């Protein structure tokens with residue numbers, strides 16, 4: 001009978017799906033346990049030693065341009081809450097906000113920031129100056145045009161974000177003119193001694209996932225140059241930097257780490273790192289709760 005046939009087909013489909021769901025759940029649980037128990041706990045002392053040795057000897061690459069939209073929703077939440085409160089204790093976003101984004105790659109990070117700020121504070125007087133050393137990335141960022149795959153690649157990209165940020169066209173997803181008009185892109189090298197003359201100081205400086213791609217001496221220079229563009233009262237966003245160097249330089253410059261959801265932000269930033277993190281100079285150790293300096297070490301946001 002067709003009815004009973006359909007019915008049993010439906011039942012067997014849902015059985016398959018629930019078997020699939022169960023398998024997916026088991027696979028995810030196994031991976032997560034492997035990561036937290038094996039790689040991040042039992043192998044931790046080995047990993048820390050191996051990672052330190054690797055970072056001292058490895059050649060780094062300045063040509064890595066990976067990026068994604070909405071990489072860290074919790075970091076954005078910190079921006080929209082405690083960071084803006086720190087910059088302007090008056091009504092939220094009542095003063096002009098100037099942001100500098102270095103090493104912006106194809107613009108995904110820049111448009112994510114601009115979109116989040118404009119969505120939360122529609123009247124915000126926002127201007128973002130973004131730059132990257134790669135001419136090709138600057139061209140792509142300026143175009144504001146992305147394929148669906150480029151946009152949806154991010155784990156945290158929501159329909160609401162896509163609807164607010166892009167116009168859909170046969171060419172792909174194009175950043176809405178209202179958002180694009182708040183952003184400029186230029187070619188700039190963090191190692192260029194003339195960098196500081198090219199950009200005005202800003203309320204927020206963003207320099208993420210680039211410093212660990214530079215040799216330590218160059219990373220120091222780049223970090224100091226980027227921080228040289230912070231206003232007297234400002235915030236620095238700095239993910240993707242050797243942690244010991246971050247401790248040393250943020251102390252030297254008198255920057256205060258933001259404690260707000262620091263562990264969660266660090267977890268989100270680490271989500272895309274290989275589990276055997278010690279085999280990659282850009283790998284990051286797990287959040288070690290017993291470290292006395294943990295907030296400064298793992299925070300990606302610093303205030304002054």
Ligand SMILES: C[S@@+](CC[C@H](N)C(=O)[O-])C[C@H]1O[C@@H](n2cnc3c(N)ncnc32)[C@H](O)[C@@H]1O
Nearest residue numbers: 062065066067103105133134189190208209210
């Ligand atoms: C891994 S991407 C990070 C992109 C983005 N900041 C993010 O976090 O998603 C690193 C970017 O740094 C850029 N870069 C590398 N060396 C640079 C330098 N010396 N000055 C400016 N940008 C640099 C690369 O071209 C690349 O686009």
